[in-house]
Amino acid sequence: MGSESHDFLPESLDSGLQLGPSWACGDWRSMSDDLTAALDPTQMTAAVKAAAAKPGAPVDGKAIEEAAADSIRAMMLVRTYRVRGHLGADLDPLGLSHQNLPADLDPAYHGFTGAALDRKVYLGGTLGLEWSTVRELVDVLKRNYCGKLGYEYMHIADVDERRFIQDRIEGGDKSIDFTPEGKKAILQAVIRGEQYEKFLGRKYVGTKRFGLDGGEAMIPALEAVIKYGGSRGVREIVYGMAHRGRLNVLANVMAKPYRVIFHEFSGGTANPEDVGGSGDVKYHLGSSTDREFDGTKVHMSLTPNPSHLETVDPIVLGKVRAQQMFRDDIGPGKHKTVLPVLIHGDAAFAGQGIVWECFGFSGVKGYNTGGCIHFIINNQIGFTTSPQFSRGSPYPSDVAKGIQAPIIHVNGDDPEAVTFACKLATDYRQTFGRDVVVDMWCYRRFGHNEGDEPSFTQPLMYQVIRAHPAVSKIYADRLTSQGVIDKDWAAEAEMRFVQALEQEFEASKGYKANQADWFGGRWQGLHAPADPESARRNVPTGIEAKLFDSLGRTLTTVPADLTIHKTLARVIDAKREMFTSGAGFDWATAEALAFGSLASEGFNVRLSGQDSGRGTFSQRHAVWVDQTDERKYIPLTTVPHGKFEVHDSPLSEYGVLGFEWGYASADPKSLVLWEAQFGDFANGAQIITDQYIASSESKWLRANGLVLLLPHGYEGQGPEHSSARLERFLQLCAQDNIQVCNITSPANYFHVLRRQMHRPFRKPLIIMTPKSLLRHPMAKSEASEFIGAAHFKRILSDRSGADDKTTKRVILCSGKVAYDLMEARDAAEITDTQIVRLEQLYPFPGEPLALRLSRMPNLEDVVWCQEEPRNNGSWFFVESLIEEALIAAKCKVTRPRYAGRVASASPATGLASRHASEQGALISHALGTSVRNEIRRRKKA
Missing domain, CATH: 3.40.50.11610 (Multifunctional 2-oxoglutarate metabolism enzyme, C-terminal domain)
Structure with missing residues (x-):
């Protein structure tokens, strides 16, 4: 058996499936330490000796040893600041988080006291210093590591990544520098954020808005991501965030018209009256827009999400992956044009397991998005729960260390520092294609919502907050003292902005939406079905006999240089007999015919799940593994026109299903399937089912064609391997929201998959897939059932x-x-x-x-x-x-x-x-x- 042409992986997507033995590690970063050489006493002594010796003068051995010892201890001091300097940083705007400078950041801990503090020490260029006194060195280290910014990055194994950060933050010449115009722009953004919240509070007294009050420095920082990201190649940003600050981001970052938001506050809707649907509260809604900075246009979308605070995270990542696919921006050195930005609350970031599931996608083939910028609005409280009861680690961001993401802590009362942090995060992501976290310490000026009384549970914190000046006041005073603005500048800027809001408020009274946006862009040409019954009648999904035979050859031809498993060889022989005889087609072959025929028609097919390559029940064999070197061959990738992907996913249901939902929401031209190992494993992703699969069309006017494959059937395997909980999906059925099938015929399975792509609308499809029927002698189909005018049959009578x-x-x-x-x-x-x-x-x-x-x-x-x-x-x-x-x-x-x-x-x-x-x-x-x-x-x- 052989083939003239075949497609061995790696493919162009990501770095391809793994080559070499399955037990071999992936591309783990080098564990070398850039300080090792500097701390080598032999090398240090030689360097000090060379630098200290005067031409023609004898060398004092003891002096050299003492100088070398000073240098080694000084370098240990530098390393300690790099690792632990963040513990001495001024991060809490309220001053409630009292942290004394750790003992090992004191030069005395390293043996420098008295006159030793003013003795010159050789540093060999570290921090840009060749020679320095320890006193001067500590002053530089404190400015670099213990100011309004604190850095955690020494847990990163890759030397280049650590040096990248050090080059941008270390040295006596390093400071946060913005031009006077840049500083004014930052202040204006902060003022917009503050005055917008105050305006809503005045106009809609007692209405929940989950305001950003106290964290307004995020607004100029996010604008910096757009501007700086655009200059580094970003052309699209997909945001995900929960409630706090969402309306502010919609208005002041996404540029959603103020009048539309005011219209929604007054009980109106942003969608035309004839669209229908239940709608959702305004602080769950999404939006999309284009913004332009310095001649570069960046498209932005904020993904809608429910009250399950971090549920949107995998949705965003899946959408980004799909957008990167459109732009041919997947693979080594790519992932530059589409950027995911996730905005988190501190308690949710630390407490919700889905955050870690999404971190787990970082760098994984099929799920990698080239890094995500995570921005934590660290209010230092979760609803009514203080941090010490929310987590057992110092920071909410500590979970990010598991994937060696750098973490930038920043004081939210310093808008310049927050903006700098986001610029650095964007630069790092675009350079290395890895996740990065910005942890902005701020506070929540009001309660969990504007009708809540926070002093019930945190009276001391809120005594401080009530007396604490606004971010704009602190920053305006600073710019005034610097001579950047005069004393009236901020007040005039506030007045002009409030006047503009008043005009928008008046305009909102006559606002009326004229169209919904859910069938634009890639969705052009699709629409909602006019009638649930007639729209599903007799959609022709049979294929031509020529294509049927061609796919048969693809599925049964083994490349001459591929050594396959002997059992797989028997499976392939059985398939070949099916195509020869025209009878006995089983479930897996029917599925492969559906995938291959769709790919031949230009559709993409993406299948993911924990064992999808082989199939939980060894039924699929979409991937053929060479038994000598573990090369992988995927027959369906040789079908021209469309792309076929199959991914063995991380051991996650919640995160992976959310990812696939996000992918399908961005790409209606791809058949996107998620397969559970056993059907009841979908329980672990029930939030995605409830909040997106069943209801997003009604709540957010977002259609989706995701397919769920859930093995279901009672064969005596116990409660966890029998039921896919069919009843739960049926209970969710209403208003033509989803499709639920329990199919028994391979040909019918073939047709339902093809029907999913050949209708002019998209609905989620839940299929109770079989286990014992995969090989049942009665569950077979004839070749004629796949060809010509054949189509999916909603009911079947038995053959006798x-x-x-x-x-x-x-x-x-x-x-x-x-x-x-x-x-x-x-x-x-x-x-x-x-x-x-x-x-x-x-x-x-x-x-x-x-x-x-x-x-x-x-x-x-x-x-x-x-x-x-x-x-x-x-x-x-x-x-x-x-x-x-x-x-x-x-x-x-x-x-x-x-x-x-x-x-x-x-x-x-x-x-x-x-x-x-x-x-x-x-x-x-x-x-x-x-x-x-x-x-x-x-x-x-």
């Missing part, structure tokens, strides 16, 4: 059974149980019973089901059979809908009866014998109580 006119019993079901019912019915030679499978449960196929039932004039019994307990599965969802179909079909029977397991607190038993007994009982109940005895009698006979 009663004639419509002689049918007395119809068993309606969904999923694997259909085959158990068929086998039992045929074994008992029952001839008056049909088994009808509902392949799509929502939107419920009421019309075709009624039509199917109307053809059975002698119907006496209608059963709903399911494997799941009565309080799980589909029963409570379908009961009334089946009743409506029976009435519409004018059947004598008007209500279905239930056949299934009794209600249970656990989804399934863990005992194989009990499972078999329960399964036999529900099958007998569905087919009739005498069925079991009849089967036994026939076996004995």
Whole structure:
């Protein structure tokens, strides 16, 4: 078996799948230390000797040793400041966080006291100093490391990254320098932030706005990210943030018109009246805009998010990854044009596990975005909880050390320092493509919201806050003392801005939105379905026989130089037989045909999950691994036009599902699928399901075509490996928001995947995928079912059974149980019973089901059979809908009866014998109580 042309990885995306043994480490950064040489006594002594010796003069050995010892101790002092100087930094604007200078930052700790403080020490260029007294050295170190900025970066293993930061912050000549015009611009931004909050407080008394009051220095800092990022190649920024300061960012960073926000405060909506939907509170909403600095235009979007504070994080990262894909900006040295910026609260950053899940994506193939700027609004409180009860570490940012991200702590009362921190963060990210954290210490002038009383729980803190001057006052006084502005400048700037807000407030009274923005850009040409029923009828998804045969060759041709596993060889041989005979197509082959055919049509396909390359049940084999050197070959990457990606994801559900949702929200032209290892693992991502998959179209007018593959089926494997919690998804179904399928035919699976991309709208698709049916002899399809005018069928009748006119019993079901019912019915030679499978449960196929039932004039019994307990599965969802179909079909029977397991607190038993007994009982109940005895009698006979 061979191939003229094949595609071995690595691909152009990222650095490709891993080459070499699976146990080999990735590209871990060098652990060398740039201070090692400087602290080598031999080298230090030689350097001091060379520098100290006078031409022709004898060398004093003892003096040289003493000088070398001084140099070594001085370098240890430098290193200590680099590692721990942040502990002595002036970070808390309120002065409540009392931190005495750590003992090891005192020169006495390193042996320098008295006259030794003024003795010249050789430093060899460190901090830009060749020779310096220790007193002068400490003065420089304090200015560099213990001012309004504190740095944590010595945990970074890469030497170049550490030196990059040192070059920008160390030395006697290093200071934060802005031009007079730059300082005025920073002050104006702070004034806009402050006066905007005050204006809202006056106009909408008692209304929650989760104001930025106390953290206004963030506004000029974020503008610096736009401006400086644009100069470094950024053309798009995707923001994610929770409530605090969100309305301020929307107005003063995103440039959302003030009149629109005021209109929303007055009870209006930013969307046209005819759009519908439930909407959401204004401090959950998103926006998008373009801003231009120095001739460079940057597109920005703020992603909507719910009250689950950090839920938006993976959404943003997924959106950024998709945008980078559009721009062909993925791979080594790339990821420069699209920048993710996540704005966090201190308590949430430390407390929410999703933050770490997102950090885990950093540098991982398929999920890497080239680094994210994290900005923490460190209010030093979480709702009513003080930091000592929120975490056991000094800073909320400590979790970021796990991926060696540099952390820049900064005092929020110094807008210049905050702006500098964001410029440095942007520079670092654009240079190294890695995450970076800015931790802005500030305070919350009011309570958790404007109607809250914070003095109930933090009376001392709020005594200080009430007496504390505003950021603009502190900074304006500083600029006045520097002669940058006169004493009236700030007051005049405030007055002009408030006047502009008044004009916008008046304009808001007549504001009316004229269009919604959810089908612009990449979504152009798509729309919301006009009718849930008719929009889903007979979408042709069959393919041409020529393409079918071509894909068959792709899926069964092994490159001559690839040594595959012997079991995989048998799997491929079996596939080849399917294409030769035109029969016996299984689930995995049907899936590969769907993926390959979509790629051939120019769509991209992205599949991710914890074991998606091979498949949890060794069924997929999308990736072929060479058994000699672990090279990886992906047959579907050889299909022209579109791209096929399959990624074994980090062991995360919440983060990965959020990432894929974000990716699909940005790219409706890609089939994006997330696969759970077992269906119930989706529990770990329930927040994404509730807040985005089921409701974002209604809340935020954001469509999405994400597909969830959730293995589901009762095979006696216990409660955690049986149920994908179908009932939970069905309970979320309303207003044509999602699609829920429990498919039993490989061909039907093929068509539902293709249908997802071939309709002019996008809806999330939840599929209960099989386990035992992956290889079940009855769960096979013919070649003809994939070709020509074939399409997805929402209901399926079994291939044998009663004639419509002689049918007395119809068993309606969904999923694997259909085959158990068929086998039992045929074994008992029952001839008056049909088994009808509902392949799509929502939107419920009421019309075709009624039509199917109307053809059975002698119907006496209608059963709903399911494997799941009565309080799980589909029963409570379908009961009334089946009743409506029976009435519409004018059947004598008007209500279905239930056949299934009794209600249970656990989804399934863990005992194989009990499972078999329960399964036999529900099958007998569905087919009739005498069925079991009849089967036994026939076996004995």
